[in-house]
Amino acid sequence: MYIVLNKDRMVIEKEQDVVPYRNRVKEFAVKIGMSLVNQTKLITAASELVRNMLKYANGGVTTIEVISKGRENGIRLIFEDKGPGIADIKLAMKDGFSTGKSLGLGLPGAKRLSSEFDIKSTVGKGTTVTLIKWKNG
Amino acid sequence: MDRIPILRMGNFLLVTIQVDLYDRLAQNLESDLVQMVSKTGARGVLIDISALSIVDSFMGRIIGNIGSVSKIMDAETVVVGMQPAVAITLIELGLELKGVHTALNVERGMQLLKEKILIEESEPDEE
Ligand SMILES: Nc1ncnc2c1ncn2[C@@H]1O[C@H](COP(=O)(O)OP(=O)(O)OP(=O)(O)O)[C@@H](O)[C@H]1O
Ligand SMILES: [Mg+2]
Numbered sequence: 001m002y003i004v005l006n007k008d009r010m011v012i013e014k015e016q017d018v019v020p021y022r023n024r025v026k027e028f029a030v031k032i033g034m035s036l037v038n039q040t041k042l043i044t045a046a047s048e049l050v051r052n053m054l055k056y057a058n059g060g061v062t063t064i065e066v067i068s069k070g071r072e073n074g075i076r077l078i079f080e081d082k083g084p085g086i087a088d089i090k091l092a093m094k095d096g097f098s099t100g101k102s103l104g105l106g107l108p109g110a111k112r113l114s115s116e117f118d119i120k121s122t123v124g125k126g127t128t129v130t131l132i133k134w135k136n137g
Numbered sequence: 138m139d140r141i142p143i144l145r146m147g148n149f150l151l152v153t154i155q156v157d158l159y160d161r162l163a164q165n166l167e168s169d170l171v172q173m174v175s176k177t178g179a180r181g182v183l184i185d186i187s188a189l190s191i192v193d194s195f196m197g198r199i200i201g202n203i204g205s206v207s208k209i210m211d212a213e214t215v216v217v218g219m220q221p222a223v224a225i226t227l228i229e230l231g232l233e234l235k236g237v238h239t240a241l242n243v244e245r246g247m248q249l250l251k252e253k254i255l256i257e258e259s260e261p262d263e264e
Binding site: 015016018019022036037039040041043044047048050096102103105106108109110112113137 | 157159160161190191192193194195196197220221222223225226229230231232
């Protein structure tokens with residue numbers, strides 16, 4: 001399984017938290033020597049997910065971890081909110097589906113940009129998204 | 138409230154985004170630019186994003202909005218200087234910058250705008 005080498009938590013409650021959060025993710029990615037393209041993919045996915053937390057759940061808590069599995073290092077990000085949850089995850093993961101009159105790209109796009117992606121949600125309880133970007137993945 | 142400066146160069150408006158934008162700032166830029174286009178009758182908008190290390194769907198939507206509103210007001214929008222890693226990421230994210238042209242750098246962007254406007258002006262669309 002994964003070994004967690006380093007860990008940080010950040011509370012996201014307002015729009016102004018997005019840029020500092022992205023910068024923190026970048027610091028972690030740089031520290032493990034992730035390539036610029038992979039960093040950019042990771043940070044863009046992270047940005048989509050914190051935006052969703054803010055827009056649909058009034059914020060939440062994010063965890064940034066450096067993880068290792070065998071020889072491979074990577075970054076794992078966890079986004080937890082106590083918002084309304086998502087009734088139909090399959091639908092929410094479709095390109096173009098949005099209840100927020102937006103592009104509906106955040107969730108499916110973040111999945112494409114990640115090496116591993118998992119979303120769990122319970123209506124009335126909240127949503128947890130976990131993604132991993134391997135250093136060379 | 139912070140604002141991003143908009144330069145006027147003849148028929149064109151030029152904006153250089155220097156830092157990763159906070160959302161409010163990006164929204165201000167959108168409305169400021171649109172107002173400037175209507176006030177000055179500018180025919181082209183050039184947005185230099187070479188300092189942006191990421192463009193997510195929020196920023197992409199703002200750029201797209203600037204392009205489509207400007208178009209309605211008869212101005213073309215060119216986005217220049219997108220970093221290669223940003224371009225690669227945008228494609229995977231699935232974001233199309235509809236309604237805006239792209240160019241490698243400011244010079245080529247200017248050139249593109251001039252060509253677009255010349256073509257339009259040489260098309261006889263009135264009697
Ligand atoms: N954390 C969340 N809590 C509750 N609902 C969510 C959450 N994240 C996403 N959703 C739901 O899933 C839908 C799809 O999300 P996605 O990020 O793909 O698109 P969007 O946010 O609507 O548009 P975009 O991200 O392109 O601006 C949202 O419209 C919303 O209904
Ligand atoms: Mg979204």
